[in-house]
Amino acid sequence: MRRFAFLLTTVLFLAAIPASGQGILPGSFAGWTGDLKPGVPDSATTSQQVAAQQEYGFISAEQGSFSRGYDSLQVTLYRMKDPSGAYGLYSYLRLPDMPRADMSDHSSISRERALVLNGNLVLDIRGTDLPRLSRDVNALVAVTAPKAEQGPLPTVSEHLPLKGFIERSDKYILGPLTLNQFFPVSNNDWLGFGTGAEAEVARYHVDGRELNLLLADFPTPQTAQKKLMELQRDYHVNSGPSGDTASPIFARRSITLLAIVSGARTQQEANKLLDQIQSGTEVTWNEPTFQFKEPAISTMIVGAIMGTGVICCFALISGIAFGGFRLVVKRFLPDRVFDRSSQMQVLQLGLASKPINSEDFYGIGKNKSE
Numbered sequence: 001m002r003r004f005a006f007l008l009t010t011v012l013f014l015a016a017i018p019a020s021g022q023g024i025l026p027g028s029f030a031g032w033t034g035d036l037k038p039g040v041p042d043s044a045t046t047s048q049q050v051a052a053q054q055e056y057g058f059i060s061a062e063q064g065s066f067s068r069g070y071d072s073l074q075v076t077l078y079r080m081k082d083p084s085g086a087y088g089l090y091s092y093l094r095l096p097d098m099p100r101a102d103m104s105d106h107s108s109i110s111r112e113r114a115l116v117l118n119g120n121l122v123l124d125i126r127g128t129d130l131p132r133l134s135r136d137v138n139a140l141v142a143v144t145a146p147k148a149e150q151g152p153l154p155t156v157s158e159h160l161p162l163k164g165f166i167e168r169s170d171k172y173i174l175g176p177l178t179l180n181q182f183f184p185v186s187n188n189d190w191l192g193f194g195t196g197a198e199a200e201v202a203r204y205h206v207d208g209r210e211l212n213l214l215l216a217d218f219p220t221p222q223t224a225q226k227k228l229m230e231l232q233r234d235y236h237v238n239s240g241p242s243g244d245t246a247s248p249i250f251a252r253r254s255i256t257l258l259a260i261v262s263g264a265r266t267q268q269e270a271n272k273l274l275d276q277i278q279s280g281t282e283v284t285w286n287e288p289t290f291q292f293k294e295p296a297i298s299t300m301i302v303g304a305i306m307g308t309g310v311i312c313c314f315a316l317i318s319g320i321a322f323g324g325f326r327l328v329v330k331r332f333l334p335d336r337v338f339d340r341s342s343q344m345q346v347l348q349l350g351l352a353s354k355p356i357n358s359e360d361f362y363g364i365g366k367n368k369s370e
Contacts, residue, residue, distance in 0.1 A: 024121065024147045025064045025077050030139035032073070034066040048181055049092075055175025056088040057081030066140075071133065076124040077144065083120050083151040084198075088172040090117040093124060096168050101134070103141050106153075108168070109134070116141050119148030156200040156217045159257060161276035166210075169203040183214045183262065185235065185249070191216055192227050206264070206272050213273055214260040224258045231260070238267065254278060 025036055039061055045053075059079045066073040080086040090106055094115055098108035106117035114130050114137055116123040121144060125137055154172055173179045176189040182201045191197055191214075199216040218224040228251055231237040237251045237260070250270035251260040259277045264270035295303075329337050 023062055024079065024144055025062045025075060026140075026143045029066075029143050030136050032066040032068045032136065032140075034064040034075075036062065036064045038062060048177075051177040052092050052175075052181070053078070053089060055178050056092070057085035057174075058089075068136075072127060073133070073136075073140075074126040075140065078122040078124070080120045080122065083149070084154050084172075085174065086117055086120045086122050087153050088174050088178075090115055090122050091170060091172045092178065093122070094168060096166075098168065103134070103138055107141075109137075118145050119150045121148045154198060154200075156198055156215055159215055159217075159277060160200060160202055160213070161204070161273060163276060164204040164206050164273075166203040166205060171201050173199040173201060179214075183212055183260075185262075190231075190234070192218070192223070195219070195223060197223075197227075204273060206269060209263065209265075209269070211261055211263040211270070211273060214262075215277065216258045216260070218256050218258065221253075221255050224253050224256050228253050228258055250274065252277070 023036060023038075025034065027034055027036065057080050059081055061079065062077045064075045064077075066075060078086070078089055080089060087106065094108050095110070095113070098110045098113065098115065101107040101109040101114065101116075103109070103114070103116050104118055108115050109130055111129060111131065112126060114123075114125040116125070116137075118141060123141065123144065125140070127133065130137065157170055157172065160170060171178075171182050173182070175193055176187070176191065179191060179193075179199060179201070180187055191199060193199075196219045197216050199214055201212065201214050204211045204213055216224075216227075218227065228237070231249075231251055235249060237249050247262060248264070249260060249262050250264060250267055251258060252274045253259075254277055257277065259274050261270040261273050264273075
């Protein structure tokens, strides 16, 4: 029995290895041939990037060198725990000189580099004159897309103000080490990622100055309010310059959102960003509606009279028709359809002294006497 259990465990373990280690990058695509390698070379990453990858939920990476004629591509594929982590890594790797591309909903490209987000996968493609090879890049994205795990993406960036926003400066943050790279306040988890917080940082031009905005979303309004009180206590937020921080920090809470601005000299300058941030729930109703209008009293009275008249006319016509039909039947078929004295009985109450004769009701006795 023990031997059987050991063999079963070994088989299941060996069966799980190919599933987890199965490569996603193809050996060839669209005429390109590749040389695949597991992992990422040490020269391609820095210690800061490694820390960011771990906070975003890094699982594995693959690298491939593809060539076709004189063209070559260096491709690195990152597989993350979920699409939110992949979106964070995509925003982390994206550079300001990489405008939006049409390879997916979230993709960017420059002359020598392209980034593509697809579910929990991030493709980092390097080469020469990549816009000319955009069709081939799309082919590579299409090959890897079926192996991506789809899911919802973060929505914190939807609350970022638009006025003064510096293009492609926004970064999605899920950990303190990555946050300290773009919004340095402290090396510890001062924002509260351990309690379920997620954040977005971005840069803005305000009155000729560059301000940093940190927008953090918390699970509940109570958690956000508690964090704001902690920041006011520990970092003198909204209280002007202090010896603990190089520059003043200003913050404001809006339901579950906590907006923090650094780089502003005064509260009024920070408010130009903080006043643009709103958090709330919009309720819409898409079902067709109608408006009911009560008719005038004169219209209601006339309608009631006309309706009553129609009912009375119908009753009169129906009564005349039924009576005429009965008279005609009795005329041509006497004592056969209606008033069949031989087959019908009349209940007698005996309230009078005269006996009741059923023939008196149909006029039969009178005809016999005549």
